[in-house]
Amino acid sequence: MSTQKSTSKKTIPIVNDPAQPVTRSLYEPHQKIYPRNISGLYKNWRWVMIWITQIVFYGVPWLQWGERQAVLLDIGTHRFYIFGLVLYPQDLIYLVVILIIAALALFLFTAVAGRLWCGFACPQSVYTKIFLWVERQVEGDRAARLRLDASKLTRNKLLKKMLKHSIWISFSVWTGFTFLGYFAPIRDLMQSILQLHLSPWETFWICFYGFATYGNAGFLREQICKHMCPYARFQSAMFDNDTLIVTYDEERGEPRSGRSRKVDAKQSGLGDCIDCNFCVQVCPTGIDIRNGLQYECISCGLCVDACNSIMDKMEYPRGLIRFSTQNALTHHWSQEQVVKKVLRPRVLIYTGLLLLMSAGLVYSLVTRVPFKVDVIRDRGVMSRIVAGGKVENVYQMQITNASEQVETFKISVSGIEGLSLASAKEFTVNAAESRMVAVSLQIADGSIKSGSHPVIFEIVANGSNERLFEKSIFYMSR
Amino acid sequence: MSDFTSDFWPYFISAIVIGGIVFCLTLLLATSKSHDPAHTGESTGHVYDEDIIEMNNPMPRWWMWMFIITCVFGAIYLFLFPGLGTYTGKLGWTALKQYEQEVKETNDRIAPIYAKFTSMSGEEVAQDPKAMAIGERLFMNNCSQCHGSDAHGSRGFPNLTDTDWLHGGAHETIKETITNGRNGMMPPMAAAVGGPEDVKNVAHYVLSLSNSEHEASRAALGKEKFVACAACHGPDGKGNQAIGAPNLTDDTWLHGAGEAAIIHRINNGLNNKMPAQGSRLTPEQIHVLAAYVWRFSNAK
Numbered sequence: 001m002s003t004q005k006s007t008s009k010k011t012i013p014i015v016n017d018p019a020q021p022v023t024r025s026l027y028e029p030h031q032k033i034y035p036r037n038i039s040g041l042y043k044n045w046r047w048v049m050i051w052i053t054q055i056v057f058y059g060v061p062w063l064q065w066g067e068r069q070a071v072l073l074d075i076g077t078h079r080f081y082i083f084g085l086v087l088y089p090q091d092l093i094y095l096v097v098i099l100i101i102a103a104l105a106l107f108l109f110t111a112v113a114g115r116l117w118c119g120f121a122c123p124q125s126v127y128t129k130i131f132l133w134v135e136r137q138v139e140g141d142r143a144a145r146l147r148l149d150a151s152k153l154t155r156n157k158l159l160k161k162m163l164k165h166s167i168w169i170s171f172s173v174w175t176g177f178t179f180l181g182y183f184a185p186i187r188d189l190m191q192s193i194l195q196l197h198l199s200p201w202e203t204f205w206i207c208f209y210g211f212a213t214y215g216n217a218g219f220l221r222e223q224i225c226k227h228m229c230p231y232a233r234f235q236s237a238m239f240d241n242d243t244l245i246v247t248y249d250e251e252r253g254e255p256r257s258g259r260s261r262k263v264d265a266k267q268s269g270l271g272d273c274i275d276c277n278f279c280v281q282v283c284p285t286g287i288d289i290r291n292g293l294q295y296e297c298i299s300c301g302l303c304v305d306a307c308n309s310i311m312d313k314m315e316y317p318r319g320l321i322r323f324s325t326q327n328a329l330t331h332h333w334s335q336e337q338v339v340k341k342v343l344r345p346r347v348l349i350y351t352g353l354l355l356l357m358s359a360g361l362v363y364s365l366v367t368r369v370p371f372k373v374d375v376i377r378d379r380g381v382m383s384r385i386v387a388g389g390k391v392e393n394v395y396q397m398q399i400t401n402a403s404e405q406v407e408t409f410k411i412s413v414s415g416i417e418g419l420s421l422a423s424a425k426e427f428t429v430n431a432a433e434s435r436m437v438a439v440s441l442q443i444a445d446g447s448i449k450s451g452s453h454p455v456i457f458e459i460v461a462n463g464s465n466e467r468l469f470e471k472s473i474f475y476m477s478r
Numbered sequence: 479m480s481d482f483t484s485d486f487w488p489y490f491i492s493a494i495v496i497g498g499i500v501f502c503l504t505l506l507l508a509t510s511k512s513h514d515p516a517h518t519g520e521s522t523g524h525v526y527d528e529d530i531i532e533m534n535n536p537m538p539r540w541w542m543w544m545f546i547i548t549c550v551f552g553a554i555y556l557f558l559f560p561g562l563g564t565y566t567g568k569l570g571w572t573a574l575k576q577y578e579q580e581v582k583e584t585n586d587r588i589a590p591i592y593a594k595f596t597s598m599s600g601e602e603v604a605q606d607p608k609a610m611a612i613g614e615r616l617f618m619n620n621c622s623q624c625h626g627s628d629a630h631g632s633r634g635f636p637n638l639t640d641t642d643w644l645h646g647g648a649h650e651t652i653k654e655t656i657t658n659g660r661n662g663m664m665p666p667m668a669a670a671v672g673g674p675e676d677v678k679n680v681a682h683y684v685l686s687l688s689n690s691e692h693e694a695s696r697a698a699l700g701k702e703k704f705v706a707c708a709a710c711h712g713p714d715g716k717g718n719q720a721i722g723a724p725n726l727t728d729d730t731w732l733h734g735a736g737e738a739a740i741i742h743r744i745n746n747g748l749n750n751k752m753p754a755q756g757s758r759l760t761p762e763q764i765h766v767l768a769a770y771v772w773r774f775s776n777a778k
Contacts, residue, residue, distance in 0.1 A: 029538070223538055227538065378622070438629070439627075
């Protein structure tokens with residue numbers, strides 16, 4: 001600060017005349033939020049979730065399964081490899097069921113404990129947290145960052161900013177690279193990078209996802225949750241009065257005021273809130289939880305940690321800000337009563353549906369036959385008379401071997417007495433390939449009446465001994 | 479390019495498209511100012527259903543910029559790509575060009591595979607399992623509709639698995655057949671043969687050639703009338719592959735066996751067509767496909 005002369009003018013604030021209409025823009029410049037660091041239970045849980053999700057995300061593409069990458073979503077050849085499982089476009093139903101399970105899980109968590117996903121597992125929060133950590137290591141905590149951003153550009157500031165952004169960018173590029181590694185074999189991708197001959201598309205996607213990480217976690221941060229995210233909107237709609245939310249116990253806290261630790265709050269008629277604003281400073285979305293539940297709140301619990309640490313210092317009981325429910329606050333329920341209310345019909349129905357869906361998915365994956373068969377009767381050939389006074393029908397059979405070994409398939413047919421297979425009875429299909437073969441059926445002329453007769457093909461895989469049945473029609477000419 | 483019925487419609491569409499963008503921008507700018515005295519985070523004083531209060535929570539400014547950028551993007555897009563009536567866009571992009579480009583890219587990618595097969599003889603290609611897998615797919619997708627999935631054919635569509643060839647079964651001949659197609663033409667012969675009785679006699683003679691069921695007396699009468707047929711089918715009825723005339727002495731009846739079918743054929747003639755595939759398949763594909771077909775009648 002420069003020394004001020006005593007002749008400085010005193011400014012008189014202008015008060016708006018309510019009779020004069022004010023014109024204000026409906027859009028505001030974004031106010032950057034500087035969350036303060038805090039330690040505590042929920043902060044630790046957040047870090048646990050970050051480690052779990054990120055070890056999975058960055059680690060999985062490097063796992064090998066035999067000769068190939070364990071998890072590879074190969075869009076070019078329409079094959080999803082997931083450990084021992086190979087999924088084809090025909091297996092879309094599994095993707096649908098997995099999405100339904102994910103949705104039900106989201107409903108369940110939200111009904112029980114609010115925007116838990118947002119606070120603890122959403123990539124947006126997780127990466128924002130990681131980026132904030134980097135920011136804090138380089139620039140210092142909230143107060144230091146505020147000072148740095150307000151100061152003039154010095155060499156020191158430039159160096160700090162450059163260091164922060166280079167760490168951010170390298171982390172983002174690694175994230176983009178990892179993300180692409182789920183769709184293209186990551187080891188080959190690594191080789192291409194090292195030898196500097198990435199294809200244009202690979203370069204584009206790495207840069208695209210890298211930039212998305214950098215922009216979202218570095219700059220947009222909580223604005224995604226506030227203005228863009230659709231989950232945020234419909235999660236808020238799934239709250240009820242028994243949903244666990246971050247609450248401020250107004251009855252206990254008000255009237256708020258700063259005080260010395262020696263003052264007995266009870267006697268002076270003060271509430272427990274000392275108005276230190278710690279809960280506001282740690283909030284990653286920049287709200288004041290003491291105003292009640294707001295749509296910006298992502299249930300991360302950092303203000304709970306902050307307030308508890310202050311309560312400990314003041315030697316007041318913890319829990320002025322705590323995870324609780326609207327009902328618990330209004331009816332003064334104990335923790336046990338809150339827990340009891342968790343098992344309400346809504347939660348039970350979500351849980352039931354979730355278990356049902358998961359069980360169905362597991363069952364169908366376990367009983368999945370690793371090959372697919374389609375039979376189409378030749379349209380060009382109705383039926384034909386062949387040597388030996390027999391009538392013949394021809395079929396095109398497409399056998400898709402969805403396993404990763406060469407497989408021989410045995411074909412037999414049933415449905416009409418005296419019907420026989422006139423073509424080869426066995427076909428070999430290479431691993432993860434599909435083959436169209438001709439199959440012909442014969443029956444003695446005149447042994448059945450003319451018209452269509454249903455027949456059933458049975459296809460058995462020699463290796464796994466699993467079978468499929470496929471219906472078709474045998475046409476008898478007049 | 480799009481075929482509009484008059485000059486009016488392209489302008490009509492363009493006006494709607496450009497007007498839409500201009501309207502969106504105008505609307506954005508016109509509504510970006512509020513005359514509400516409420517500050518950020520305060521109530522605007524509007525209350526609905528007794529207890530729902532409208533708060534003033536402005537959007538961040540960059541949100542408005544994104545809207546503007548979207549409009550700018552739209553303008554750039556409409557300059558580069560077709561979208562305004564008959565205007566074809568600066569880049570000259572069309573769906574057809576893109577399709578042709580993609581086909582070309584795919585063909586370039588598989589060219590080396592085919593190049594290997596083209597340098598081999600048909601017999602060698604028929605020994606190559608990879609080539610036969612390609613041939614199998616080509617046949618199933620392009621030939622099985624008429625000749626049947628098992629290539630045994632049906633009435634009017636020749637069986638490709640036997641040794642009885644209308645035009646010859648050498649690899650080169652099959653290639654020729656696939657590339658340019660064939661036209662099996664038999665004129666109505668009733669007039670050349672004589673009356674209905676003569677036609678019946680000739681039919682019985684033809685039946686006798688393959689030892690099918692016939693009346694010997696009629697066949698004997700028909701023998702001299704067969705001269706009219708011999709021009710194509712040969713004096714002994716063994717056919718002529720040079721002009722695709724079928725062999726009448728074997729057991730293969732492409733258009734139906736028996737007296738009635740033969741009489742019908744003599745009276746009405748026939749025009750049977752195998753369509754040319756040269757424009758649909760590349761010479762390299764036909765080379766492999768012909769080897770696949772050749773293999774049917776030349777067992778491994």
